Amino acid sequence: xxxxxxxxxxxxxxxxxxxxxxxxxxxxxxxxxxxxxxxxxxxxxxxxxxxxxxxxxxxxxxxxxxxxxxxxxxxxxxxxxxxxxxxxxxxxxxxxxxxxxxxxxxxxxxxxxxxxxxxxxxxxxxxxxxxxxxxxxxxxxxxxxxxxxxxxxxxxxxxxxxxxxxxxxxxxxxxxxxxxxxxxxxxxxxxxxxxxxxxxxxxxx
Numbered sequence: 001x002x003x004x005x006x007x008x009x010x011x012x013x014x015x016x017x018x019x020x021x022x023x024x025x026x027x028x029x030x031x032x033x034x035x036x037x038x039x040x041x042x043x044x045x046x047x048x049x050x051x052x053x054x055x056x057x058x059x060x061x062x063x064x065x066x067x068x069x070x071x072x073x074x075x076x077x078x079x080x081x082x083x084x085x086x087x088x089x090x091x092x093x094x095x096x097x098x099x100x101x102x103x104x105x106x107x108x109x110x111x112x113x114x115x116x117x118x119x120x121x122x123x124x125x126x127x128x129x130x131x132x133x134x135x136x137x138x139x140x141x142x143x144x145x146x147x148x149x150x151x152x153x154x155x156x157x158x159x160x161x162x163x164x165x166x167x168x169x170x171x172x173x174x175x176x177x178x179x180x181x182x183x184x185x186x187x188x189x190x191x192x193x194x195x196x197x198x199x200x201x202x203x204x205x
Contacts, residue, residue: 011057011062013169017041019054021037031047042178072155074123077121077122078152079149080118080149082144091142105120106120115148
């Protein structure tokens with residue numbers, strides 16, 4: 001079950017930092033994340049506690065472990081469905097379940113529009129998309145009043161941007177403290193690099 005809005009709002013700034021690091025370093029070990037938390041954010045936790053927090057966030061469906069394929073490997077399409085309402089009550093649930101479980105469907109959402117269901121799907125080739133549409137209409141055509149599709153020939157951005165989590169951190173005093181600590185740590189590291197470069201440059205003269 002997905003978390004409620006209240007549950008999402010209750011995520012602590014500390015846990016947002018942990019979530020941010022997990023997304024930024026998806027293959028890092030929990031021990032490595034623990035070290036980054038200590039060094040960059042002055043957050044002291046055992047690696048077991050970090051692991052527990054990540055598991056709790058995953059169980060709340062706040063983040064999911066996934067393998068993301070290169071977006072260029074697929075052709076993407078936006079599909080929009082308007083309902084034939086005389087058949088809606090009897091037919092919507094089966095169609096909904098099929099879309100939710102369809103491996104081609106990347107994102108499925110309601111819209112405040114005549115086309116109330118919209119979804120983004122991906123297929124290896126356009127022929128695969130056409131075959132999918134034919135099968136979809138065979139099974140669910142009596143639910144549909146209008147079905148529109150648009151090709152998305154170029155996907156310019158396809159990732160979770162950590163800027164949105166940093167913005168959440170700025171909304172609380174505790175979260176801003178973590179960001180300030182990380183910025184100070186980054187500035188200190190840059191100063192050390194600059195000082196080292198100066199020493200090396202002098203030695204080479």
